[in-house]
Amino acid sequence: xxxxKLELHPALANEYSTRMVVAYKYGxxxxxxxxxxxxxxxxxxxxxxVVALDFAIVASGLAIYLLIRRGHFTFGLLAAQAALMxxxxxxxxxxxxxxxxxxxxxxxxxxxxxxxxxxxxxREKSRTQLVLIGLCLLAFIVLASAPxxxxxxxxxxxxxxxxxTWVNTIMATTIxxxxxxxxxxxxxxxxxxxxxxxxxxxxxxxxxxxxxQVDLSQNTIGAEALLRWNSPKRGAVSPADFIPQAEELGLxxxxxxWVLESGCRTLAEWGKKPCYRHLSLSINVSASQxxxxxxxTFVHDTLVKTRADPHRLILELTESVLVADIELVVxxxxxxxxxxxxxxxxxxxxxxxxxxxxRRLPIQQIKIDRSFVQDAVNSPASASLVKNVVLMSRDLxxxxxxxxxxxxxxxxxxxxxxCVEFQGYLYGKPVALAAFEQGIEAxxxxxxxxxxxxxx
Numbered sequence: 194x195x196x197x198k199l200e201l202h203p204a205l206a207n208e209y210s211t212r213m214v215v216a217y218k219y220g221x222x223x224x225x226x227x228x229x230x231x232x233x234x235x236x237x238x239x240x241x242x243v244v245a246l247d248f249a250i251v252a253s254g255l256a257i258y259l260l261i262r263r264g265h266f267t268f269g270l271l272a273a274q275a276a277l278m279x280x281x282x283x284x285x286x287x288x289x290x291x292x293x294x295x296x297x298x299x300x301x302x303x304x305x306x307x308x309x310x311x312x313x314x315x316r317e318k319s320r321t322q323l324v325l326i327g328l329c330l331l332a333f334i335v336l337a338s339a340p341x342x343x344x345x346x347x348x349x350x351x352x353x354x355x356x357x358t359w360v361n362t363i364m365a366t367t368i369x370x371x372x373x374x375x376x377x378x379x380x381x382x383x384x385x386x387x388x389x390x391x392x393x394x395x396x397x398x399x400x401x402x403x404x405x406q407v408d409l410s411q412n413t414i415g416a417e418a419l420l421r422w423n424s425p426k427r428g429a430v431s432p433a434d435f436i437p438q439a440e441e442l443g444l445x446x447x448x449x450x451w452v453l454e455s456g457c458r459t460l461a462e463w464g465k466k467p468c469y470r471h472l473s474l475s476i477n478v479s480a481s482q483x484x485x486x487x488x489x490t491f492v493h494d495t496l497v498k499t500r501a502d503p504h505r506l507i508l509e510l511t512e513s514v515l516v517a518d519i520e521l522v523v524x525x526x527x528x529x530x531x532x533x534x535x536x537x538x539x540x541x542x543x544x545x546x547x548x549x550x551x552r553r554l555p556i557q558q559i560k561i562d563r564s565f566v567q568d569a570v571n572s573p574a575s576a577s578l579v580k581n582v583v584l585m586s587r588d589l590x591x592x593x594x595x596x597x598x599x600x601x602x603x604x605x606x607x608x609x610x611x612c613v614e615f616q617g618y619l620y621g622k623p624v625a626l627a628a629f630e631q632g633i634e635a636x637x638x639x640x641x642x643x644x645x646x647x648x649x
Contacts (some may be wrong), residue, residue: 271319290341402624417623595607
């Protein structure tokens with residue numbers, strides 16, 4: 194979906210991640226302060242074993258802070274949650290055993306860790322995160338329901354236990370309230386974002402940018418349509434931000450329909466003018482869009498309505514479609530092929546493709562992922578892989594287009610391997626339709642004197 198495979202993936206670039214990074218940074222410093230405070234108290238008493246445990250809390254808090262600051266957000270959070278869970282369990286078993294004077298309260302921090310884990314799970318779905326959340330809740334239930342006496346229990350003065358009970362309860366409740374506030378803020382943000390996306394669709398805030406696709410001689414043979422959103426409220430929104438949100442909110446079918454219809458209208462206009470008539474147009478299709486029950490009918494109706502030439506239309510699919518019902522995918526692609534449309538497999542080599550899939554799928558073009566293209570010049574292994582993909586694709590009767598070409602050295606190497614179609618910044622960046630068409634007209638003017646010279 195124009196484009197589901199994104200050119201820019203700025204780490205933690207969106208509003209949600211930025212806010213959460215700040216929250217976790219401050220949270221880690223709070224954890225450090227709590228551990229340091231109790232370390233001072235127990236050091237004054239001379240309980241050095243307990244001080245060592247408090248310093249483990251301090252170390253965990255600092256480790257979280259440093260990992261997040263250096264960009265290791267996901268690993269930092271998972272490691273921190275595991276460490277804090279173990280520390281809280283040890284405290285509950287050795288330092289915070291319930292007595293007639295004071296109940297156990299350290300297990301309340303397990304709810305805090307579980308809440309932090311849930312926030313992180315909303316940011317990035319992970320089985321590891323779900324396991325940690327489950328373990329925290331299980332440990333909370335056990336510590337809340339059983340005394341779990343041990344011969345290694347550290348007996349504290351009643352005054353210290355009573356004060357510690359109040360302090361830990363207040364801290365745990367405060368942090369848990371902050372987590373709930375962060376959850377509510379995130380839910381509100383997503384709800385507002387979804388409303389803004391719907392408004393963008395109805396108010397024509399989406400636009401298409403066109404990136405040239407060229408042949409061996411670097412003559413433009415087509416373009417790929419890339420989706421852009423210029424919001425009056427938010428400004429230019431990166432596809433890395435809004436496309437995943439649109440997928441999650443179930444809006445990609447509607448947005449994808451707009452992209453397809455807009456692209457077909459452009460393709461129909463190109464067919465009316467001699468200098469554009471040779472151009473093809475590639476449009477990305479998401480897995481959810483392809484698997485919609487009425488997709489083939491919608492494509493057919495769009496072609497009829499816009500009068501676009503289906504033989505100049507290329508629908509690009511990412512390898513994620515291969516995790517769906519393969520028989521259904523093949524049937525859908527066969528129906529599209531009968532309309533005269535070319536089917537391309539995008540990002541080849543990064544996902545689920547195999548020879549058996551390539552033989553079964555009715556595709557005509559393979560797009561080699563930019564990561565292999567850009568490594569091919571410096572890596573013999575990547576170069577060999579690209580060469581074999583080109584040879585294999587030609588044996589199967591597929592054309593090959595190399596993405597992400599940025600240097601003439603890459604172009605020459607790919608041409609030597611047998612690649613005949615290319616796309617990348619070397620030939621042009623994504624631009625508005627008017628700018629793209631101006632480039633085609635300039636290219637036609639440059640070619641006219643050469644044709645006259647050859648005739649003479």
